[in-house]
Amino acid sequence: MFKLLIVDDEPLVQVGVKSMLSWEDYEIEVIGSASNGRQALDIIESNPPDIVITDIKMPIMDGLELTKYCMNNLENPPVFIILTSYEEFELAKQAIRYNVIDYLIKLELDASLLQESTKKALVQVKKKHEENGISPSQYEEVLIAHIFEEKFFVKLLYNLFENDEQLNMQLKDLKLDLNGNTFLTCFCEICTDNEAILSNEQILNQYICTLNMFKEIAAKYLKCFILSLDYKHFAIICCFEERETGNINELVRSSLEKVCLMIYKYFNVQIKIGVGNSCNKLHSVGISFEEARYCYKSSNTNDNIIFYSEFKKSNYSSNTFDLSFLKDDFMKAFEEYNIEALYMIFSKIVKNLNENPSKYLQALDCACNILYICMNLLPDGEVSINDIFSTEIDGYKSIYQKKNVEQIISWITLLRDRLCEYMEEHKKNYTNNTVNLVKKYINEHLEEKLSLNEIAAIYSISPSYLSALFKKYCSVGFSEYITQMKINKAKELLLKENYKVYEVSDMLGFESAFYFSKVFKKVTGYSPKEYTQKQA
Known part of the structure; x- marks a missing residue:
């Protein structure tokens, strides 16, 4: 993973730069921020970053002095991107001789310009790392871990774990800090008035910036994990220790109100949030998430934060579509890339919805659940789903425009047919990649007693399927x-x-x-x- 340090004497600029891109997508970790060159230098010397984005004009030590010092005194100086204003532009150009890869005008800075500069910097950084003998596989490991984390949270939210043992095994392997005795889940939508005039790229950039800032600010108030569902919705899983379990709803409400207010001031977008009931078992998070989705979608109030415990419910069970009877088959079909089984499952869902043509809310919730699960269980997630719906005007977002059950069924049918085609095309690469990942895990844990059941649980596949994969793609069995x-x-x-x-x-x-x-x-x-x- 490459390391990035952000240096600026304006806190809002620090947060803005950090929120402007989804840095994980570029294999970049933001290791910190500093408000002047002297603070930045202390960080650089103790935890050397690969890239530094710095303002040129700051107190104590400015950006030019910082770049010059690093170039003259450090054996392996970072690559710099300079932030400047129009009046400092000539000064910024002097910095090019000091390992500066690009300079950006603050008033013109947006996600596309920052992305372009970041790519330039990464070319230089990767070249330096190759010269120093650092393997690209080290970065790939971090990305793979990130993918497995996302899949873990999807399975947790949708209650897709087979048992507590499998849940705890993956939790341990991923080294996730989900310790606590109370949990609560939120379902969130990013709402904006100008979406109709924005391009898809602008909407995506707005979502990424908003979500990244939400993560940054929320972490100051709550111990939470945030999972992107699509580029309009995200989920929050909050963990509370025993000392914090007084009035959880009030703590959550005040924290979310502060975060949403800052988001609105910065991006002029509203966040609408449904909040489920708290639970004292991690495996019950899925129930809290279902409650959060229900009160969010069923509310007709003007409140932006709606609690299930305060919501006037009318026959909750009749307004939700229970996927639990298909859960095991659904997961197994994805794990094994079993196209025939997946087609049959989708067909059962369509049949069920056809038999309930008046249940619009139920059908919409079902379609969105399927969308989120598919998006996060496919190896390349949202990119794959975007490809599947590439011929639709609004892409997969078209689900939000459907006005009746019949239209929703047509959308699900389209997803079924194109998803099966996609999986057929990518089946061989996926299975080979799964075997390679398991081999890698085995080679890194040779000192342990390794079992088929445990490793299969870690990678969310059935033991029999893992055994069959080894027989097919290796010269020996597992x-x-x-x-x-x-x-x-x-x-x-x-x-x-x-x-x-x-x-x-x-x-x-x-x-x-x-x-x-x-x-x-x-x-x-x-x-x-x-x-x-x-x-x-």
């Missing part, structure tokens, strides 16, 4: 592959590191030195002692 990798590692430890047999056995998670020796001989034809003597 268990045989683990054994081979452990023995290969054992050879290295015995020869290069001079560990004793019982030490290697312990290090690689074998039951005993006797069992290790037995497996070693079965694979190599020699006992560990005979092997080391032979190689001496």
Whole structure:
């Protein structure tokens, strides 16, 4: 992951730059911000960034002095992007000699200009990293982890985990801090009056900027995780410790009001939020999310924040579409890229909606649920769904324009047909990638006792399917592959590191030195002692 530092003496500019792009999409982590060159230099020397975006005119040490110092005194100085005003433009041009890749006029700065400069900077950074022998795979690992985090939250929100064991296993593997004894979920929509006059690219930029700023500000008030659902909606999962569980609704309301007010002042957009009931079990988050969606969609008040606990409900169950009876089949079809099974599931949903032509709210909620799940379970998510709806005027957003159940059914049918076509085209690449990811996990955890069930749970696929994938795409089965990798590692430890047999056995998670020796001989034809003597 590349590192970015933002330096400006105006706090709003710091927040604006940080919110303007979805930095994860560029493999960039924002490591911090500073209000002058001296503060920035302290950060640069303790946690060296790859890119620095800095204002040129600041107190104590300005941007030009900062770039000059880094160029003259640091062995591996960062690449700089300079922020300037019209009157400082000539001064900014002097900075080009000091490892500055670009300079941007503040008043003209928007997402497209910042994106262009960022891409220029990344070309330079990647070139430097290649010269220093840093592998691109290190950045890919971070991106893969981000993808698995998103899939984890989708499964949590839509109650798609098979059991608590699978949930806890993935939670542990992803190292997510979801500790707490109370949880609460929100469903949010970004509302703007000027959407009709904006291009799709402008709407997307507005959404990214708004969502990033929301994340930045919300973190000051709440311990929460925010998941993008599409470029109009997002979800919030809040976690509370025991000491915070006095009046959770009031805490959430006051926090969200502050965040929404700042968003409105900065971007002139409203955030409408449905808030579900709190729950004391992580696996109940899906119920809270369903409540949040329901009160958000059913409310006809002018309030921007609607709590399910305060909402006057009319026959809640009759206004929601229960996907639970298809949950396991739906997940399995996605995991296995089983096009035939997926087609049948969609057809069952369509049949159910056809039998209830008056349930518009139910049908809309169902369609949106399917959209969010597909978007987050597909390997390339929103890009894939955009491709599927590329011939529609509003893309997948056209679901929000549907006025009756019949139109919604047509939309779901279109998604079904094109999704099946898409998955058929990409099936081979997906399955190969899954096997490669599992292999990588095995090789990084050879010291552990690895089981088919546990690894399948981590990657959200069934054990039988994972076993079948190994048989199809590898020359050996799952268990045989683990054994081979452990023995290969054992050879290295015995020869290069001079560990004793019982030490290697312990290090690689074998039951005993006797069992290790037995497996070693079965694979190599020699006992560990005979092997080391032979190689001496």
